[in-house]
Amino acid sequence: MAHYQDQWGNPVTASGDDAVTALDRTIMAYLGFRLDTGNHLKDALKADPEMPLALIYSGFFFLLFCHPKMHAKGLAARDHAAMVVAATDVSSRERQCMAALDAWADGDWHRAAAAFENILLDHPLDAMALRLSHYLHFYLDGGRAMRLSSARVLPFWTMDQPGAGYVQAIHAFGLEENGEYAAAERHARAAIEINPSDLWGIHAGAHVMEMQGRHRDGIGWISAQADNWASGTNNFRFHVWWHRALFHLELGEHATVLDLYDREIRAESTEEYLDITNGTALLWRLEQHGVNVGDRWVELADRSAERVGDHLLCFADLHYAMAFGATGRAADSQALLDAMRRGNVDETCAQGTVYRQVGIALSEAMIDARAGLHDRVVDVLLPLRHQFALVGGSHAQRDIFERVLLESALAAGRSTLARSLAAERIDQKPTSPYNWQAHARALELAGDADAAASAMQRATVLAA
Numbered sequence: 257m258a259h260y261q262d263q264w265g266n267p268v269t270a271s272g273d274d275a276v277t278a279l280d281r282t283i284m285a286y287l288g289f290r291l292d293t294g295n296h297l298k299d300a301l302k303a304d305p306e307m308p309l310a311l312i313y314s315g316f317f318f319l320l321f322c323h324p325k326m327h328a329k330g331l332a333a334r335d336h337a338a339m340v341v342a343a344t345d346v347s348s349r350e351r352q353c354m355a356a357l358d359a360w361a362d363g364d365w366h367r368a369a370a371a372f373e374n375i376l377l378d379h380p381l382d383a384m385a386l387r388l389s390h391y392l393h394f395y396l397d398g399g400r401a402m403r404l405s406s407a408r409v410l411p412f413w414t415m416d417q418p419g420a421g422y423v424q425a426i427h428a429f430g431l432e433e434n435g436e437y438a439a440a441e442r443h444a445r446a447a448i449e450i451n452p453s454d455l456w457g458i459h460a461g462a463h464v465m466e467m468q469g470r471h472r473d474g475i476g477w478i479s480a481q482a483d484n485w486a487s488g489t490n491n492f493r494f495h496v497w498w499h500r501a502l503f504h505l506e507l508g509e510h511a512t513v514l515d516l517y518d519r520e521i522r523a524e525s526t527e528e529y530l531d532i533t534n535g536t537a538l539l540w541r542l543e544q545h546g547v548n549v550g551d552r553w554v555e556l557a558d559r560s561a562e563r564v565g566d567h568l569l570c571f572a573d574l575h576y577a578m579a580f581g582a583t584g585r586a587a588d589s590q591a592l593l594d595a596m597r598r599g600n601v602d603e604t605c606a607q608g609t610v611y612r613q614v615g616i617a618l619s620e621a622m623i624d625a626r627a628g629l630h631d632r633v634v635d636v637l638l639p640l641r642h643q644f645a646l647v648g649g650s651h652a653q654r655d656i657f658e659r660v661l662l663e664s665a666l667a668a669g670r671s672t673l674a675r676s677l678a679a680e681r682i683d684q685k686p687t688s689p690y691n692w693q694a695h696a697r698a699l700e701l702a703g704d705a706d707a708a709a710s711a712m713q714r715a716t717v718l719a720a
């Protein structure tokens with residue numbers, strides 16, 4: 257083993273230069289959501305089967321799946337990496353990276369994120385530490401730490417460094433989740449200028465347009481870049497198509513949404529949690545818009561049933577609950593809720609805490625919403641809504657829970673609450689036809705027919 261530097265000048269221990277350059281390629285491919293990421297990592301491990309950082313990264317990659325089989329491989333990779341790190345004269349950076357993997361594998365996502373942040377203090381050009389802490393912050397606190405993390409390293413990145421565009425994209429998304437839309441868009445555009453196939457940059461820009469209700473801009477933004485990112489990238493591309501579908505949905509272009517669902521978003525019946533959440537969240541919204549989605553729920557519920565006992569990511573489980581609720585699968589719903597109540601009671605397990613604080617109640621509410629228990633859903637969700645961010649995910653993704661609260665208030669005949677919730681939404685996104693339609697329905701319920709007609713007219717004009 258010898259000490260090298262990676263292409264950013266970070267210390268790395270390996271038996272030879274080939275392994276180091278293969279790991280550099282791995283990092284670039286991972287940042288770009290490239291399908292060949294695993295191949296580059298295999299190259300690194302082929303060149304040096306005991307390369308500490310390559311073994312550690314393989315552990316992260318397995319854990320990122322949030323899938324039991326992959327999780328088991330992640331734990332095995334952790335053990336292997338720990339043995340090698342203990343027996344090797346590695347840098348402090350690599351030791352801290354091992355500590356991050358240890359914490360993550362033990363379920364302590366907060367400690368893992370802190371380890372990455374610690375690495376970044378001394379090694380702000382460690383793009384993997386930045387990207388992985390970005391991921392953990394995304395599912396831990398709803399975004400503030402994510403936005404600060406990238407801000408701290410930004411001064412050290414110049415545009416000519418490899419991966420500089422990816423860092424722009426990471427910062428863009430953190431800014432967007434914190435409501436700093438103009439700055440977020442600037443950074444997203446900077447990312448795409450450097451690298452037009454940067455999925456995270458496209459995604460960050462799409463989020464800005466989603467939050468600002470710029471539906472047509474969003475369709476144009478995603479479509480204009482599609483030739484660049486639609487091939488060679490992993491399943492995250494389905495999520496970008498999901499964003500495009502949301503824009504079409506707002507415009508009432510339901511046939512286009514269903515077409516995107518069938519051709520891109522759910523063309524393959526995959527078991528990846530993000531893919532299932534995309535499908536579930538879209539079918540649910542379509543039905544809120546009065547669209548008949550046919551038998552599409554069945555495939556999602558079947559896939560969700562395979563993952564009932566995972567208990568690795570609350571955000572994913574919530575969507576499995578939605579699929580069971582939508583298909584009326586009481587036994588699967590019960591099994592999922594039982595698993596949520598049973599698992600991860602250790603206080604250091606970040607996801608276990610999320611389940612207990614909000615996940616179980618939220619899952620029950622989503623199931624109840626489909627069972628027509630509207631009052632109960634309102635009574636559970638209303639006091640819980642300011643904690644929705646604890647489940648992680650983006651504002652756009654969590655909006656489904658806000659929508660369920662509003663729809664349940666409408667269905668329960670609670671007109672003043674529904675009117676207030678719709679007014680909130682209009683204030684946040686005045687160009688949303690859905691928000692005006694919901695407001696119209698609430699006003700109708702409250703007996704204000706003239707105001708309801710006016711709100712509906714507004715919705716029609718916005719969708720035209």
Ligand SMILES: [Fe+2]
Pocket residue numbers: 459463495499650652
């Ligand atoms: Fe997104």
